[in-house]
Amino acid sequence: MEADLYTKQLNEFKNITTLLEFTVASEQMNKIQPQISFNFSKIVLKFNKPWGSKTISDLNKLDKFLFLQSPSYLNLIDIERMQNSTITCTYLVPLSQTEQIRNAVTKHCDFLYKIGVYEVHVDDFPLMVKTENTLFNFEVSLQKAHQNNDEPVLFFLLELDTQLPSMAPDTAVPLVKIDKDSIQEFEIDDGPYIVREEIVFEAIKRRDVRKVQVLLDKGCDIDYMGDEELTFLMLAVLYGNTEIVKLLLENNPNVELQDRNGNNALMMASSLGHNNIVHLLLQKNPVLDSQNNEGMTALMLAACNGEENIVRQLLKEGARTDLTNLDGKTAWTFAMDHDYPHIADLL
Incomplete structure (x- = not known):
């Protein structure tokens, strides 16, 4: 009964409260410490600080994106805020699904780190242990995923509604460089800036219909003109890509x-x-x-x-x-x- 009550409370907060706010509210809730039976495994994920601004629904997107057929078996039972404001989430999963999740984590460690997860433990066994990235933020990660054409990271962050600034240079997110010696990231004060719409231009050049669709769904300006004074539609015409032209016309460009x-x-x-x-x-x-x-x-x-x-x-x-x-x-x-x-x- 306690487990059912706690799950109900989680669901009530999943869309309206950030994870950080939820951890504060949950201190007043009927929180449980479930007894782990032999039929279940415990999975613990640790997230960098910016995940505190996301919701339980965003966590569910990660479940679906990473574990594909398994998310219905994941049962979120606890969310905690650590002293450094990072977020720790605990799940229960049936033993029959544990191996699949182990394999998914092992296979996608690099992906997980790029989207802000730095530790994963299954039944207290560390599957992934990295140092907390205190410089992590979703916008820079999205920018880097675009630069590297890292589609899994790009599409997941877009699914989280991560925004790159649109046509506002004073609020644009600077690119980052990697200092290979210190393995640290730092911002370039006067570096180049990229707006969300510029990603669409590159997707059109690569004939990447799916990426164009995702970016349009995220609210890109359909009539945006880049430095070459071309719109998305003009560029797609020049490349002779009928499928992308059709997609763009469905969004009613000028x-x-x-x-x-x-x-x-x-x-x-x-x-x-x-x-x-x-x-x-x-x-x-x-x-x-x-x-x-x-x-x-x-x-x-x-x-x-x-x-x-x-x-x-x-x-x-x-x-x-x-x-x-x-x-x-x-x-x-x-x-x-x-x-x-x-x-x-x-x-």
């Missing part, structure tokens, strides 16, 4: 935005001959006759590059054929100049 040369996504796709992407963009009802800095339209760009299918798509949607660029040339002129008479006949 398809009319232009790069430094005045080109928008439709112009880029038309020029490069990305038929499927043009089809997707046209479903967003873009302005067909926008002109870039040289007065070129999507139709002109398609015509001068011999993209007959795209020319047909644009004409079907009502693209104008009478517009001229800064040199006074029409789409028909470009088709003839580049020896595409069959396209000129369409115009």
Whole structure:
């Protein structure tokens, strides 16, 4: 009965109270010291100080992420705050699941340390023992995971809603260096900064659809422009990645935005001959006759590059054929100049 009461109290606090606040509140609760039977093992995890700002629900995410099929067998029975404000969590697990958890911890020691766990004990046997990392914080760990393309750490920290600053250099998290001699981390006072949206650009370049999806779900600005004055959509078009373009369009970007040369996504796709992407963009009802800095339209760009299918798509949607660029040339002129008479006949 006492165990059931304590578990009920844990569940009541799992979303609304941080682990640190919970340890204070739990001092007033009907805390138990269960008798460990021969049918159960005791698992103890020690977390660096910043975990005190997380919730029991966040602990559950770690259970699911690390132990996969086993989390339903983990029973959190105690959370304690140590003198140095680190957090210790104690679980009970059936003996039938103990070996699987031993293997998971042994396999993922490096992952655990990167996300803020520095000790794991099973039945008082140390499976993982490292020094507490007093410099650990979630934001820097996320940044380093991105730099190293460490996807397990990256995705887990994003699952915890770890945030990198968005377009605010004065609040950005500085990168860190590792001093290999002292095995300590220190901040670079004037080092480069990275915002959350920059990770999306790299994910697009790597054609990593899953990472793009996760980052968009975390609230990235869909119309963010980087140093190259490209949006996510423009970059995905340039890389010809139809799947990522489709994903981005589902998040309702502004398809009319232009790069430094005045080109928008439709112009880029038309020029490069990305038929499927043009089809997707046209479903967003873009302005067909926008002109870039040289007065070129999507139709002109398609015509001068011999993209007959795209020319047909644009004409079907009502693209104008009478517009001229800064040199006074029409789409028909470009088709003839580049020896595409069959396209000129369409115009």
